[in-house]
Amino acid sequence: xxxxxxxxPHRRLNPLNGQWVLVCPHRTQRPWSGQxxxxxxxxxxxxxxxxxxxxxxxxxxxxxTPEYESTYVFENDFPALVEVVPVPxxxxxxxxxxxxxxxxxxxxxxxxxxxxxxPTMSAAEIVVVIDEWISQFNxxxxxxxxxxxxENKGAAMGCSNPHPHCxxxxxxxxxxxxxxxQERLRAYYATNERxxxxxxxxxxxxxxxxxxxxxxxxxxxxxxxxxxxxETMLISRNNNKRINDLTAEQRYNLALTIxxxxxxxxxLFQCSFPYSMGWHGAPTGPEHAHASSAHWTLHAIxxxxxxxxxxxxxxxxxxxxxxxxxxxxTPEQAAQRLREVDGKCHYLEK
Amino acid sequence: xxxxxxxxPHRRLNPLNGQWVLVCPHRTQRPWSGQxxxxxxxxxxxxxxxxxxxxxxxxxxxxxTPEYESTYVFENDFPALVEVVPVPxxxxxxxxxxxxxxxxxxxxxxxxxxxxxxPTMSAAEIVVVIDEWISQFNxxxxxxxxxxxxENKGAAMGCSNPHPHCxxxxxxxxxxxxxxxQERLRAYYATNERxxxxxxxxxxxxxxxxxxxxxxxxxxxxxxxxxxxxETMLISRNNNKRINDLTAEQRYNLALTIxxxxxxxxxLFQCSFPYSMGWHGAPTGPEHAHASSAHWTLHAIxxxxxxxxxxxxxxxxxxxxxxxxxxxxTPEQAAQRLREVDGKCHYLEK
Ligand SMILES: O=P(O)(O)O[C@H]1O[C@H](CO)[C@@H](O)[C@H](O)[C@H]1O
Ligand SMILES: O=P(O)(O)O[C@H]1O[C@H](CO)[C@@H](O)[C@H](O)[C@H]1O
Numbered sequence: 001x002x003x004x005x006x007x008x009p010h011r012r013l014n015p016l017n018g019q020w021v022l023v024c025p026h027r028t029q030r031p032w033s034g035q036x037x038x039x040x041x042x043x044x045x046x047x048x049x050x051x052x053x054x055x056x057x058x059x060x061x062x063x064x065t066p067e068y069e070s071t072y073v074f075e076n077d078f079p080a081l082v083e084v085v086p087v088p089x090x091x092x093x094x095x096x097x098x099x100x101x102x103x104x105x106x107x108x109x110x111x112x113x114x115x116x117x118x119p120t121m122s123a124a125e126i127v128v129v130i131d132e133w134i135s136q137f138n139x140x141x142x143x144x145x146x147x148x149x150x151e152n153k154g155a156a157m158g159c160s161n162p163h164p165h166c167x168x169x170x171x172x173x174x175x176x177x178x179x180x181x182q183e184r185l186r187a188y189y190a191t192n193e194r195x196x197x198x199x200x201x202x203x204x205x206x207x208x209x210x211x212x213x214x215x216x217x218x219x220x221x222x223x224x225x226x227x228x229x230x231e232t233m234l235i236s237r238n239n240n241k242r243i244n245d246l247t248a249e250q251r252y253n254l255a256l257t258i259x260x261x262x263x264x265x266x267x268l269f270q271c272s273f274p275y276s277m278g279w280h281g282a283p284t285g286p287e288h289a290h291a292s293s294a295h296w297t298l299h300a301i302x303x304x305x306x307x308x309x310x311x312x313x314x315x316x317x318x319x320x321x322x323x324x325x326x327x328x329x330t331p332e333q334a335a336q337r338l339r340e341v342d343g344k345c346h347y348l349e350k
Numbered sequence: 351x352x353x354x355x356x357x358x359p360h361r362r363l364n365p366l367n368g369q370w371v372l373v374c375p376h377r378t379q380r381p382w383s384g385q386x387x388x389x390x391x392x393x394x395x396x397x398x399x400x401x402x403x404x405x406x407x408x409x410x411x412x413x414x415t416p417e418y419e420s421t422y423v424f425e426n427d428f429p430a431l432v433e434v435v436p437v438p439x440x441x442x443x444x445x446x447x448x449x450x451x452x453x454x455x456x457x458x459x460x461x462x463x464x465x466x467x468x469p470t471m472s473a474a475e476i477v478v479v480i481d482e483w484i485s486q487f488n489x490x491x492x493x494x495x496x497x498x499x500x501e502n503k504g505a506a507m508g509c510s511n512p513h514p515h516c517x518x519x520x521x522x523x524x525x526x527x528x529x530x531x532q533e534r535l536r537a538y539y540a541t542n543e544r545x546x547x548x549x550x551x552x553x554x555x556x557x558x559x560x561x562x563x564x565x566x567x568x569x570x571x572x573x574x575x576x577x578x579x580x581e582t583m584l585i586s587r588n589n590n591k592r593i594n595d596l597t598a599e600q601r602y603n604l605a606l607t608i609x610x611x612x613x614x615x616x617x618l619f620q621c622s623f624p625y626s627m628g629w630h631g632a633p634t635g636p637e638h639a640h641a642s643s644a645h646w647t648l649h650a651i652x653x654x655x656x657x658x659x660x661x662x663x664x665x666x667x668x669x670x671x672x673x674x675x676x677x678x679x680t681p682e683q684a685a686q687r688l689r690e691v692d693g694k695c696h697y698l699e700k
Pocket of ligand 1: 034314315316317318319320326502507508509510
């Protein structure tokens with residue numbers, strides 16, 4: 001029997017973290033009688049006087065959100081990380097290793113209107129979001145080793161507030177995922193004298209199997225090693241290292257790319273598509289200011305949980321938690337569906 | 351300011367996989383207006399003629415489930431892994447690494463009655479479950495490098511069938527988590543000439559800070575590096591390497607320990623507590639038959655998602671997916687709550 005990737009279980013290596021993913025393409029046929037996601041209400045009001053992220057509303061801590069007109073950034077009232085914190089005592093027991101963690105956590109509203117999302121905002125409005133990401137990054141990267149810009153969208157992704165927003169958590173240290181990436185990208189560069197993701201972009205363009213969106217500045221692919229069903233990577237084609245080295249044109253094209261990708265996501269299952277997404281680029285802060293970033297390529301990653309419809313998600317549970325990541329359709333199948341679905345006209349506008 | 355672990359954000363190292371966990375104890379205070387879990391119905395019937403896991407019911411593929419009286423094991427109708435599958439072609443591109451995956455997937459019913467769970471089964475009935483785990487393990491470990499016994503319990507953990515059951519997925523390879531553990535345990539043994547988890551048990555017994563249940567054969571702790579809010583490890587105190595080297599007495603004590611731990615879980619938020627759990631021990635199969643297992647200690651891991659109540663769970667999303675694991679209460683706080691909650695009398699029996 002000949003091996004056929006779309007039929008036969010196999011493993012694929014994620015070269016960015018060294019972990020294997022189990023691909024089980026024949027498994028999408030099984031019936032589902034487990035938990036269903038609730039449909040997200042599309043009927044949000046433009047303004048909700050009880051939502052602290054809306055302009056003019058008072059937050060639980062008494063501070064009033066200003067009457068902002070584009071983006072608005074504030075310190076999280078319940079930050080996971082804080083700037084001033086005592087350092088844990090040293091100890092050399094390898095089983096009880098503890099280390100300091102300093103940082104800060106910000107919330108960034110994308111738009112004053114509660115009932116918009118990135119796919120239903122205009123490209124010009126998304127450019128404003130990108131510009132705000134960059135200005136935040138400029139400020140925070142001076143001080144912190146890692147600035148994680150991320151968006152949790154939808155209740156299925158633990159988002160506790162439907163107003164369009166993202167978060168920015170800054171860390172005095174390199175977290176696990178970026179640390180693994182840093183090591184792997186560096187090792188690849190040492191051997192190949194090329195950034196890994198620049199080579200990857202080139203080969204994906206040759207193979208044309210996993211591409212979702214392709215334009216002059218950006219490539220969106222379902223990576224060969226994707227774990228979530230419709231996971232994508234949005235990769236710079238210009239050897240950008242960090243989000244703050246984008247030109248005005250690259251930023252404008254990024255806005256178009258984000259709008260197109262998230263429109264495709266929404267159209268796929270005709271719902272406001274939940275996901276977590278975030279940006280990865282070269283580490284920052286005083287510690288990394290003089291280190292080479294030649295091995296890095298700026299990219300965003302989208303992790304959407306839905307598998308088969310607006311209400312059936314993929315659960316990363318038992319086997320996935322205890323053994324390894326496992327996916328039910330191939331990255332090529334996911335890419336084809338995302339490529340074919342309309343990315344220009346949002347289903348709510350049809 | 352003096353560092354206080356229950357107040358100040360810090361990181362802790364998981365020595366079993368080398369990854370750090372961010373601990374943010376001050377964060378449990380934040381209000382929650384996100385997704386709520388639906389309460390699991392307690393009112394399941396003992397027998398459901400539409401549930402293929404019930405005795406006598408016909409499965410979608412036409413096979414009838416026998417009138418079993420204790421446990422019942424069958425091959426999953428939609429297996430992620432299959433025994434005979436073509437091998438993917440070799441290629442040496444580091445960005446497109448693909449590897450074979452052979453195995454099988456079984457479903458194991460714990461009991462004929464649909465409305466029971468481990469905490470509401472008797473110790474004698476749980477012994478039967480353990481004995482079946484062992485007989486499955488004996489058969490499958492002869493052939494496969496890794497036999498993953500795991501239970502997904504509750505809709506929140508992707509469980510698609512409420513009948514009490516677990517799954518057994520066997521792999522021709524070592525999956526990511528066991529592979530990392532294998533390397534770390536081996537390195538620790540090389541340096542310390544002791545199994546890491548034997549040392550860990552000893553030190554937890556000295557410190558008495560994270561213990562939930564302690565008896566002659568088993569220790570249950572919220573590990574120092576726990577990522578899920580009420581995560582626990584159930585560790586052998588007898589230098590057991592694999593589940594099939596337990597004595598009859600150790601098995602009986604294991605049944606009591608499982609019943610006590612899962613009763614505590616259910617009593618914590620007065621609900622059928624969802625979790626994923628599974629067993630880890632020394633690798634198996636022809637490949638590992640002659641390798642030393644001296645560095646291994648048999649243990650089970652419980653990953654329950656609930657954070658603050660039966661309806662508010664912890665989401666591992668944005669920051670967790672993109673940067674690192676993050677938890678909101680300390681392992682010591684979780685251990686104290688689990689230690690103090692009743693483990694003898696189940697809330698449904700009160
Ligand atoms: O129990 P099921 O329905 O086979 O499936 C469940 O457990 C599997 C193994 O952890 C996961 O891959 C699935 O996402 C989950 O829904
Ligand atoms: O957006 P929130 O409400 O702060 O919180 C959400 O994102 C955080 C960062 O990914 C997670 O730690 C929380 O579990 C999730 O609910």
